[in-house]
Every structure is written in C-alpha cells, then in structure tokens.
Amino acid sequence: MAKENKKFQYSKVKPGGRGETYAGSLQWLEDAGIICRCYNTDITGLPMEGNARDNVFKVYMSDIGLLVELLGEGTRADILQGNLGGFKGAIYENLMADTLHKKTQNLYYFQKDSGLELDFLVRMNGECVPLEVKAKSSKSKSARTVLNHPEKYHVKQIIKFGDYNIGREEHLLTLPSYMQFLLNLQPEEIVLEPMDIDGINRMASEFLGQ
Numbered sequence: 037m038a039k040e041n042k043k044f045q046y047s048k049v050k051p052g053g054r055g056e057t058y059a060g061s062l063q064w065l066e067d068a069g070i071i072c073r074c075y076n077t078d079i080t081g082l083p084m085e086g087n088a089r090d091n092v093f094k095v096y097m098s099d100i101g102l103l104v105e106l107l108g109e110g111t112r113a114d115i116l117q118g119n120l121g122g123f124k125g126a127i128y129e130n131l132m133a134d135t136l137h138k139k140t141q142n143l144y145y146f147q148k149d150s151g152l153e154l155d156f157l158v159r160m161n162g163e164c165v166p167l168e169v170k171a172k173s174s175k176s177k178s179a180r181t182v183l184n185h186p187e188k189y190h191v192k193q194i195i196k197f198g199d200y201n202i203g204r205e206e207h208l209l210t211l212p213s214y215m216q217f218l219l220n221l222q223p224e225e226i227v228l229e230p231m232d233i234d235g236i237n238r239m240a241s242e243f244l245g246q
Contacts, residue, residue, distance in 0.1 A: 072133060080189045082159060103127065139219070197210075198210070
C-alpha cells in the first residue's frame with residue numbers, strides 16, 4: 037500500500053504470481069471481512085457498478101486498526117506521537133476506505149492511462165462525487181482537471197479530506213480528515229406522485245372510442 041501501485045498486483049505477493057493462484061485466497065480474506073476491494077473505473081459517472089472493471093482493483097484492510105496492528109509495535113508508537121513516516125499516505129487512504137466500508141459502501145476509484153486518478157468515487161444526492169484523501173496539504177492536479185471539464189467528466193463537485201480547515205473554492209470542498217464519518221451516503225428518497233387512475237381510464241376510453 038505504501039507503493040505507488042495503481043492496482044493490486046499478484047506478482048507482489050510472490051514473483052510470477054498469477055490471479056488463478058491467489059484469487060481464492062483473496063476472496064476468502066474478503067468474505068472473512070479482513071479486506072475490502074476498491075474497483076477501478078475510468079468513467080466518473082453513474083452507475084459505478086456498471087462501469088467498474090472486475091479485474092482491476094486495489095485492496096484495503098477493512099479495519100484501520102488491523103492495518104496499524106500489522107505495522108508493528110514500534111510503528112504504532114510512532115503513530116501515537118504523530119510520526120506516520122512514509123506510510124502516512126497509505127494510512128490516510130485506508131482510513132477513508134475503512135469509513136466507506138463501515139457505511140456499507142462498495143468502493144470505487146477513478147484512474148485512466150493518461151495519469152488522471154481520484155482516490156474514491158461515491159454516490160451523493162444522485163450524483164457521482166469524487167473524494168480525494170491527502171496526508172498533507174497539497175494541490176490535486178487530477179481534481180482540477182476533472183472540475184475544469186464538466187462536459188467530459190460530469191462532475192459538479194469534489195470533496196478533499198486532509199490537513200485543512202473547512203473551506204470551499206468554487207466546486208472543491210475541503211474538510212479536515214476527522215470529518216470523514218459525517219459523509220451522508222444514504223440513498224436519496226424517491227417520491228412518486230400518486231397516479232390519477234380515473235383520468236387514465238377516461239383517456240383510454242376516449243382513445244378506444246375513436
């Protein structure tokens with residue numbers, strides 16, 4: 037996770053490793069609730085389930101506590117003192133995956149061969165909203181590119197979490213990392229107007245009468 041890999045690579049488990057060798061083990065870990073997968077899509081639109089690529093994904097620990105436990109006792113002490121070292125970005129990214137997973141969300145990320153990448157995609161109020169996670173304050177070139185071309189990417193806003201105060205710059209909302217749990221990802225309410233059955237029957241009778 038600390039490496040700049042854009043997807044899970046079986047060869048990193050063992051040189052020459054292939055999907056057919058480790059797919060079952062990976063599925064077992066997922067079914068056991070130990071890991072969760074975040075699937076790639078090269079389209080920032082809905083439905084994300086339909087745009088996802090089943091064979092291109094990242095793997096996160098489904099609980100941030102499990103990840104920290106794997107890092108060892110010395111690293112845990114460093115984290116408590118605010119020193120996350122080179123693993124800082126991976127921890128912050130996994131924290132968001134953990135938050136979304138606990139909100140029963142399927143995980144998706146946006147990445148294209150051109151280099152554009154957004155950490156997570158979620159559905160909010162009937163729209164696809166990208167989420168960026170930064171371990172430190174920094175500008176996101178990909179976020180700016182996507183926001184500058186709404187006709188191509190169909191994104192109206194991006195939320196960026198990191199070492200920020202609450203703020204907004206046009207369509208980019210910045211929030212401190214601890215506010216991740218406040219994301220409202222409940223499905224939008226669908227309200228159907230009552231049908232005028234009598235009116236429909238009258239129209240049908242008039243049509244048939246003609």
